[in-house]
Amino acid sequence: MGILVVGTVAFDSVKTPEGEASDAIGGSATYFSAAASFYAPVDVIAVVGNDFPMASLDFLRERQVDVSGLEVKEGKTFRWAGEYAANMNDRRTIDTQLNVFSGFKPVLADRHRAHDHVFLANLDPDVQRDVLTQACRTDQSDRPGVVACDTMDFWIEGQRTSLLSTLSGVDVLIINDSEALQLVEDHNLVRAAERILELGPRAVVVKRGAHGATLCTRDAWFGIPSFPVADVVDPTGAGDTFAGGFMGYLARSGEMGVGALKRAMVHGSVMASFNVEDFSVRRLESLTQDEITDRHDRFMEMITP
């Protein structure tokens, strides 16, 4: 079973204590599909400008990623620039240029409806809901089996009503710790996760950066640390890479029970841990299945009590 991802393909200019990268390939859909491609076929829907070097996505095509849903529009590609603090956790946005991404209206083709797993990356919640509506087959009750989404402070602040409407229709919310607190206006992550479950999702995954990740469902709670990386080079895309490993595992296994969700968390963490080792998608480009398997086994030893 495959995965449909709707998100951004972008240029990132990033400065970290370990160096910098200018106009490097980034974007939520790029990171997500690079990670998920190790687990299942992926269909990408996104938009780029005609300044985008399509060859830079060849490494995705060589795996199981169909990028034919990438719309090329006259104009410039979405650009983000940011700088990370010494702790590699706090970051500051220097510049955001939406460019062709502004007014992005994804249009699903018939083949996109074949996927049972859908990831709505961090986007305008109106757009997320529109994709979800299109992803339904014959009628609105025939929806994909597992829909996950991400969001950010910008939508929580400016589009709360729309976001809540989107959340009522998704199965899994994958969200940063600070944004989980902001979403339900609480200071305690345990309470926050429980309250998010009341908004619709049957599972909440809270990403805590270098501190790990937490899964909360109505019946279960599961927490893991992050895989210990001594030399973090660039944390950009870690969250989307996590989501890629997480959804990838669920799609490959075809399961959605607590056991599968726990295993998906581990795979998400492993994929994110590779991504932070280099700028842009470089580490994901060179990554092999053997490396993933090896790190997964080591990580299991590190988290099994």
Added chain:
Amino acid sequence: MGILVVGTVAFDSVKTPEGEASDAIGGSATYFSAAASFYAPVDVIAVVGNDFPMASLDFLRERQVDVSGLEVKEGKTFRWAGEYAANMNDRRTIDTQLNVFSGFKPVLADRHRAHDHVFLANLDPDVQRDVLTQACRTDQSDRPGVVACDTMDFWIEGQRTSLLSTLSGVDVLIINDSEALQLVEDHNLVRAAERILELGPRAVVVKRGAHGATLCTRDAWFGIPSFPVADVVDPTGAGDTFAGGFMGYLARSGEMGVGALKRAMVHGSVMASFNVEDFSVRRLESLTQDEITDRHDRFMEMITP
């Protein structure tokens, strides 16, 4: 086998978003021994002023805690006052009065040398080393089997040389994440833990507050989240309670391998999770073995992949 703890018995005045407590019983040795007493006999060495209500320690005496090593000095007991931010993580010290604690010179009796486990709570590293010297039996090579210590930013900044000397003689350093980074002047916790191992300890336990804890030895790495507590009332003493559960388990098991250290981490987390549910040592006073066993089993389910 029993445990010797050297630390503070104090009055704390604490304000948190959930309320406040004035001149409540606190201190590192109090929290530590309250937790460790569920696992092994504990001998406490500390000093209080003649304003200290000894009856407030009756709950410790009723367990396996010998408080006869508590020196009562003319004067006032050590007092600390602090206030926690809404996130229950950041805190601000409002007042510290060393009182009789200033110039504290612990003197070990013969029976204190019977213990194979020693915890040197957060103290002047000169004093920690002096205790360690006294804890040796016939000669300096006949030292206790497992010595753990804690420290804080104050000693890292002001007494670095002495602290490094103490660290070279302990088996386990139990330390906050921010202080681990400060100790070796690094920004990455994985590297920091590895560098601390080079200073002497064969195990480092990094406490990450609500984010869990990490164990690092030369051969192994182990990370756990914290037990999810929805209603944190007062985090004061969580670190010492963790240390109490951790050392308590090691003393009870008599083991010191990676498996035992992992299990000790889980017990430490469980004990800390109870402590934060109420002000001062109230929750530890009412705590029962059944509650510990029940939470331990639930926590194991929450962290087993």
